[in-house]
Amino acid sequence: MAQQSPTAVVHGIGACLPPRVVSNDEVTRRGVLETTDQWIRSRTGIARRRQADEGVSTGDLAVAAGRAAEASARCRADLVLVATTTPDRRCPATAPEVAHRLGLGPVPAFDLAAVCSGFVYGVAVATALIKSGVCERPLVIGAETYSTIVDPLDRDTAVIFGDGAGAVLLRPGHTGEAGAVIAVDLGSDGAGSDLIAIAAGGSRRPDTSARLDRGTRYFRMQGREVYGQAVRRMAESSQAVLDRAGWQPESVGAFIGHQANQRILDSVADRIGIPAAYRHGNIRDVGNTAAASIPLALADTARHTAVRPGARSLLTAFGGGLTWGSIALRWPEARSLNRDPEIRTAETTPRSARRKQPWKLSTTTS
Template sequence: MTGKICGTGSFAPSFTMDNHDIAKLVETSDEWIQERTGVVRRHIIREETTVSMAAEAGKRALDNAGMSAKEIDLILVSTISSNVVLPCAACEVQKELGAVHATCFDLSAACTGFVLAYNTAMAYLASGVYQNALIIGSESLSNLTNWEDRGTCILFGDGAGAAVVRACDQKAYIPVTHSDGARGAALSCTSRYDKSGLAGNVDPQEWMEDRYLMQMDGRAVFKFAVKSVPQAVEELLEKNQVEKEEIAWYILHQANRRIVESVAKRLGESIEKFPMNLQEYGNTSSASIPILLDEMNRKGLLKRGQKIVLAGFGAGLTWGASLLEW
């Protein structure tokens, strides 16, 4: 027993900021940003929230799967930027969708989050505990972005993606995941509720201090990604005795065009197997893989029987890859 994706959905706010808008905030240019990242624009929340985007993406995934919310018995939401602490985002999504039979909880693994949520759902389905899972990556990274830091504000955007996974009898693949907390300082963000251990003691005027916004050592993250992701993919294929020639698509976390291109080169694979949409959305953390997956699904690019690799990497540091058959 394993699981199979039978529906996808995504949502992005209608308001966008292109590189010219970013150039009004920091010293940069459209040419500079595109050359170094591949990002052209990013979607930014206005009235939307992490929960509302997650719920809409989930609804679209259910519609695509032809399923009712009442058929879902597990909801997982991967996010580092929820607008709610209690109840969890997944329970709020349950309420919005009317998924009254679902068990719900959140995961926090940043840009690797959707891959880990997928793996978690697959393990539950394989064990027979649940039959139908809704997995969602949803992020409002604009709330955590330092809009005065040129090194990070050019990268991030908001959005949500979702997939419905149904238990089925077909070949199960073993995922590969890793973490290295010793290198976690490369990408970090301190909780606004953490000040000398006194919860709620942060003056609201201090909430936008740099330490409460995302901090990133871009060079360290780049070096980590271009080395770790190919190694994880090679490990994944070896574990499952699958050849690269059998892989139709490598759907990577959409962090930076140069990272994706470097991974393709190190794997010796054609860049044509590595779809990208980061030019439209920027880095949406745990939402990036499911948003891309949904776009490819709705364009008819995903064909029955294709083998697909999902690979995430980011804060933690965490990274991993999973193999699925469409």
């Protein structure tokens, strides 16, 4: 019997999608873009996406997804990590308020910025924190409202991105368990930092919004170059993490890649050698949700019990920075809720809801 080592285990899964569905036809009409529903589907695999209503923030989606993950795990988090490109404010971080609204008290809470790789980076960080004894039940949330930073007149981005949040609650365990994180691979290349970026708004170019033109105040992506980088980096990282886990590609029973584009996902899986039957995702219905992409696909797949608990699974992502990362994971036993959680804004969340949860508080991690 193989020796088992301490690691983090996925104990709960949650997701939150805004109720508003935006079809390809609506996107093309809204932005007066020279494209069609057929073109978008053939180039990206996307048919529709979700969009947050005005006044609904990234933090609001993160709270709903986090609450759903806690309900799935039936225990409370003791650390909150929010991976996002679209924080509620540039300062302070979104995570502390999310923790407060979840009623978690003075737990550690911080944001992580790795764009579309953020969730993978977040799980890697949370796993290390568990192993070092800093926490026992970290809540990792990928949450985005890309509708607030995408230019509706830019065909390269307007047809791709959607809003949403996904979350996992981790606990200490060992590598033989379902849900166990087996191996992690992370990487970056700052030489490509301009390929996926918002040019202005930071300390390098701190212009006020009144002085910014469309090209600098909105999210921009150099699609052709990003495509090649994404396929190569995710394929290489996936192979690296499989090597660390000691797994052969043919032994992988579930593959979830960052849902940037269906053609990218298929190209990566083809390079690794993952059959189509083991590729899972919901890009057709939610689009590219950046840091929320992988946990939303994870929750959707778990909700439909499409993978046997304990099956060897591969998660991989690529994002701005440039950043990328992969995780070798045993498929978790955790199931996401069969309903979408209620979304409440910070202004409408009752104080009582911040203190109470619909289950008995657990002080154990089992």
